[in-house]
Amino acid sequence: MEEGQIIPNDTEQNILPQNQKKQLTKxxxxxxxxxxxxxxxxxxxxxxxxxxxxxxxxxxxxxxxILGIGWLSQSxxxxxxxxxxxxxxxxxxxxxxxxxxxILVEYSDFQCPACRQYYLLLKRVSEELGNKVQxxxxxxxxxxxxxxxxxxxxxxxxxxxxxxxxxxHDQIFENQSSWSESTNPRSLFNSYAENIGLNLEQFKQDxxxxxxxxxxxxxxxxxxxxxxxxxxxxxxxxxxINTPRSYDEFRSILE
Amino acid sequence: xxxxASSNNIKQWTVITMLIISFLGFLDATYLTVEHFMGAxxxxxxxxxxxxxATSQYATIGTIPIALLGSLYYLSIFLLSxxxxxxKRESFLFLASRIPLAGFFVSLYLIYLxxxxxxxxxxxxxISAISSTLLFIMGIYIVKxxxxxxxxxx
Numbered sequence: 001m002e003e004g005q006i007i008p009n010d011t012e013q014n015i016l017p018q019n020q021k022k023q024l025t026k027x028x029x030x031x032x033x034x035x036x037x038x039x040x041x042x043x044x045x046x047x048x049x050x051x052x053x054x055x056x057x058x059x060x061x062x063x064x065x066i067l068g069i070g071w072l073s074q075s076x077x078x079x080x081x082x083x084x085x086x087x088x089x090x091x092x093x094x095x096x097x098x099x100x101x102x103i104l105v106e107y108s109d110f111q112c113p114a115c116r117q118y119y120l121l122l123k124r125v126s127e128e129l130g131n132k133v134q135x136x137x138x139x140x141x142x143x144x145x146x147x148x149x150x151x152x153x154x155x156x157x158x159x160x161x162x163x164x165x166x167x168x169h170d171q172i173f174e175n176q177s178s179w180s181e182s183t184n185p186r187s188l189f190n191s192y193a194e195n196i197g198l199n200l201e202q203f204k205q206d207x208x209x210x211x212x213x214x215x216x217x218x219x220x221x222x223x224x225x226x227x228x229x230x231x232x233x234x235x236x237x238x239x240x241i242n243t244p245r246s247y248d249e250f251r252s253i254l255e
Numbered sequence: 256x257x258x259x260a261s262s263n264n265i266k267q268w269t270v271i272t273m274l275i276i277s278f279l280g281f282l283d284a285t286y287l288t289v290e291h292f293m294g295a296x297x298x299x300x301x302x303x304x305x306x307x308x309a310t311s312q313y314a315t316i317g318t319i320p321i322a323l324l325g326s327l328y329y330l331s332i333f334l335l336s337x338x339x340x341x342x343k344r345e346s347f348l349f350l351a352s353r354i355p356l357a358g359f360f361v362s363l364y365l366i367y368l369x370x371x372x373x374x375x376x377x378x379x380x381x382i383s384a385i386s387s388t389l390l391f392i393m394g395i396y397i398v399k400x401x402x403x404x405x406x407x408x409x
Contacts, residue, residue, distance in 0.1 A: 051341065058337055062330070065282055066289075073289050112299035142299055145375075181374070230300025243298060 084235040086222035088136055091215065093165045095126055096134040102254050105136040105235040107223045110153060110172045111146035111180050112231045118243075119173040125250050133254050137169060139219040140231050148185045151207075153216045155189040158206035159198055160215075167196040266348075266397070267340075273351060273393045274336040280386035281329035287322035287379050308377035313368050321365070325383055328358055332390060352397035359391035 084105055088094070106122070108115045126135055139157070141149035152172050159168030171192040172179070179188040186207075193203040206212050226235070234241050236253065244250040291309065308314065314321055335351035338344075362384045369376050 054337070054341060058334070061278075062281075066285055069282065069286050069289050073286070109299055114298045145299070230298045232298065 084226050084238045084240070086225065087238075091218075093137045093160060093169075094134055095137075095166055097131040098134065100132055100134045102133045103136065103237055104133055104254065105138060107138050107140040107219075107226075107228045107231060107233040107235075109140055109142050109146060109149050109231040110156065110169075111149035111176065112142065113176070115232045116173050116176045118232045119170075121247055121250060123170075124247055125254065129251065129254055137165075138223060139216045140223045140228055140233070141216065141220065142231065146180070148179060148182065150216065151185055151189070152179065153219075154207050154212050155192070155203075157212045157215050158203050158209075159193065159196065161206045161209075161212065162198050162202065164196050164198060168192060168198075171196060266400070269393055269397055270336050270340055270348065270351075273390060273397075274333060274340075276386050276389050276393070277329045277332040277336065280383055280390070281326060281333055283379055283382045283386065284322050284325035284329055287383075288320055288326050291320040291322055308369055308373055308375050308380055313365075313373070328354070329386070348397060352394040355387065355390035355394040356398075358387050362387040 088103060088105065106118070108118070122135060125133065139153040141153045143150050156165055156168045156172055159165055172189075175188070175192065179185045182188060189207070190200060190204065193200055223233070226240070232243065234243060241253065244253060287309070291314075316324070332351050332354055335347050335354075339347040339351060365380060366384050369380060
């Protein structure tokens with residue numbers, strides 16, 4: 001306020017001396033107004049700072065969440081390889097040359113659509129790299145989401161008793177869409193058994209036998225022990241691998 | 256005055272609840288979106304049960320995954336709620352409470368697809384359906400308790 005008094009407006013004072021008092025209050029008012037404006041500006045500055053902090057926080061929160069989810073999803077697929085606990089035995093179904101340096105163990109569910117896709121892929125792999133790789137099929141039926149998966153596994157194992165596991169395996173995958181949600185899958189499996197020339201009576205007996213049921217359970221339990229999270233899961237030479245995304249990727253890890 | 260203050264308080268809580276639910280919905284939908292683009296490896300698992308749902312023809316519109324649309328849907332409600340809390344301008348709350356009314360019917364259709372068409376249920380999609388339903392309820396609540404005010408907005 002004093003500042004205002006030190007710098008008086010001379011011309012105004014000379015012309016209108018009687019208004020000095022009024023003029024001073026006017027100045028005071030001006031100053032007050034200026035101060036008020038300053039305060040408001042300061043307040044606004046604080047407010048806008050608060051706002052920018054808020055939006056900075058929102059941006060960090062959203063960006064962080066997206067990155068976090070991406071990181072989680074990435075690390076999930078890059079888990080440390082799990083060792084296969086149950087070693088390959090004569091009870092396993094093995095395709096390919098016994099001299100092959102690579103042994104690929106697949107935990108699979110006949111009713112899983114993804115397993116069917118990998119069936120087609122592996123078929124090409126074994127046709128083209130037959131002498132370089134041994135493929136072992138193990139049952140991992142997800143019975144809680146696939147109602148006919150367990151019976152399908154038993155059908156393949158029952159065909160295995162007559163030495164035609166892989167033929168039945170192919171039939172079951174080829175016809176996945178027909179039997180998956182069927183209310184009478186047995187008749188379909190019987191027809192596949194006939195297609196590949198099995199003794200139907202024996203097949204019908206074997207599919208109910210404890211030997212076949214035990215084999216499916218043993219496969220499943222070995223998968224649980226090895227920490228199989230879903231199907232298909234592949235183990236290459238005893239270690240879990242990330243499921244290859246394409247035929248070329250498969251080929252490159254097997255060559 | 257007191258009455259107004261308490262109704263304001265309730266509103267504040269509803270908006271904060273909307274904020275939290277929409278954020279959870281956003282996390283859920285974003286997870287599915289990220290999985291769609293990064294986790295291209297199809298597989299079956301008991302925990303997810305999403306194999307059929309996430310790889311079905313209904314999971315995308317053209318090349319855009321529905322999960323991405325869901326993600327943007329929740330994000331828009333989340334941001335509108337924040338803008339409302341920041342500015343206190345009713346028009347933002349108006350929008351944030353009306354969008355879930357449409358979102359709810361989309362969710363109903365997606366649940367119908369899962370149960371009756373695909374006959375498979377994906378847990379993450381169900382979480383999204385639950386959060387969308389909760390947002391719908393909050394939306395109705397806000398519209399009901401503030402309806403008369405919204406009418407005055409130019």
